[in-house]
Amino acid sequence: MSRVGKNPVTIPQGVTVDVAGGVATVKGKLGTLKLPITKEVDVSVEDGKVWVKPVADTTPSRVLWGTTRANLRNMVEGVSKGYSKNLEINGVGYRAAVQGKNLQLQMGYSHDVSYPIPEGITIKCEKPTAITISGFDKQKVGQVAAEIRAVRPPEPYKGKGIKYDTETILRKEGKKK
Template sequence: MSRVGKYPVTVPAGTTVQVADGTIEAKGKLGQRSLKLVDEVEAVLEEGKLWIKPRSDSQRARMMWGTYRALAQSLVTGVSEGFTKALEISGVGYRAAVEGKTLKLQLGYSHDVIFPIPSDVQIKTERPTAIAVSGIDRQRVGQVAAEIRAYRGPEPYKGKGIRYADETILRKEGKKK
């Protein structure tokens, strides 16, 4: 039995959820998104709570039960609160700045790295060494943050590079005489 799927998705105030033809549509203060369900699960909206239920007792139906409950939770949370990933830059001369629709990164290369900001996410730089990626789609926010981090991942000796704010870098000892 799914330990995730058996709990309902609570719909917060100010967010409307509709279930029709195997599709969940959510509208909130940040926007609108929809989720197409697979044939193995169904969604039921009761008293401000969204329940995801398996149609059969097969193994695939039980797998999809927990998966689609988690996706529905992300859908509702995204349109009501949104998601944010924070990135930290460490290194001498390493910095970031938002210039119009692009993110300009100076990461120790001979050239600046120009990252075009996708239309479905917002990127802010509170300080030259802090980047915040936010949006309503959890997967998209994580993907954009991973793409930015990939330009100069953290290295284990001095910790220089781009890392997630909650990430710890395992440091290695340098050369010995």
């Protein structure tokens, strides 16, 4: 039994979930998301809740049971509340700024790095050393945050680079004389 899959997803007010033609469509105030449903699970909407059940007692059905339910929950929460990730920039001369539809990063390279902001994602720089990425698709928000972090990942000696605000950099000890 899947502990995640057996719980229903509660649909908040202002969100609609439609399951038709093997695709679940979730619409809310922030946007619309679609999830293809495999034939291994059965998805139904009853009394303001989304139920996911395995079709058979096989390993693929049990694996996809909890995964499908978790994806649907993320979609419902995304179109109603949205998701955000915060990044911090550490290092002398390192900074970020939003210019039009691009994020300009000055990360100590011989050139500025220009990151195009994808559709459905909002990037804000309250300070030159803080980046906030927000959107209604959890996967896309996480992917954009990971791509921006990959421009200059934090190095373990002084912690210079781009890191998540919740991330802790373990410092390595240098060679002692």
